[in-house]
Amino acid sequence: MRFLEQKHLAMLEEAERRAAAPPDSLRACFELLALAGAIDRDCAARLAPYRLSEGKFVLLFLLHDQPHGLSPHELAERAGVTRATITGLLDGLERDGFIARRSGLEDRRKIAVVLTDLGQQTARDLFSEHAKWIATLFAGFTAEDRKTLNGLLQRIWKNLDARVGLQDGQEVRA
Template sequence: MTMLEQKHRALLREAERRAAAETGNMRACFELLSLSGAIDRDCAARLAPHRLSEGKFVILFLLSDQPEGLAPHELADRAGVTRATITGLIDGLERDGFVERRSDRNDRRKLAVLLTASGRKIADSLLLEHSAWIASLFAGFTADEHQTLHGLLQRVWQNLGTGGAPLDAPEA
């Protein structure tokens, strides 16, 4: 069963109608994009009842093993977002009672972001729930199938060309 988004079905039909090119690769790309979108939507739906976005969830996760907290710029660097974005994420998490900002006793210019008790509780429970959900997406895959999928995705990254290295690829 392949579910393509409407926009991808329309593009594929038009490409087939025009016989512009072989559409097998186009279909594979659209299938991957549609699957990615469906995973993103499901993730958002799972986090929404907790008043969380994926970005806020990442911040909770990053703080979950940091009893002294982290500075906002450290959170931004680790999450891969801008400092302006991290400010908005922290503001929302603070408003919902999941984090608090604390000034350093010796240097009030220094600021740390820490989980509150409710933030720790939600982070701990959601980490387990989220991990189980991700694992369920690949239920039934054998080790060989995981390796094959990984290899195929690596080839797509390579074919992407300049700037297309996977985000977690080791630097040369």
């Protein structure tokens, strides 16, 4: 078992002292946060040698198999980010030779973003590598284990959705 962050240990100690909340629930939440952080850091370390962030990585896959490219607006929508964020990501990808911006044939004001040969190759190689890495995170899990984990995570999402609804003054969703 990995160690929890100091802030989480301090909160656990204080919660136990005050008997404010079940310590097992707090510990489970903090362990989930620590695990998510560790996965995120490992992902970033794996992408760094390619000069990619997770956001840039996502764009490579959105553009893969799109021979005519996508507009920055379409990329922003599909990636779930703002147009300002897309601009920064595209600038970095273009600087590193992964993408090119092309003017539209019918309307030169429209821009299509396409992968370069380097972008295509990197996307192809990284997809396989990334999928294998994710699979290793679940090594030793049976199909039933994954189903159970998914069900437990869905219960947490449902509880979170209910709490968010209460905070926003909305009705609690069932």
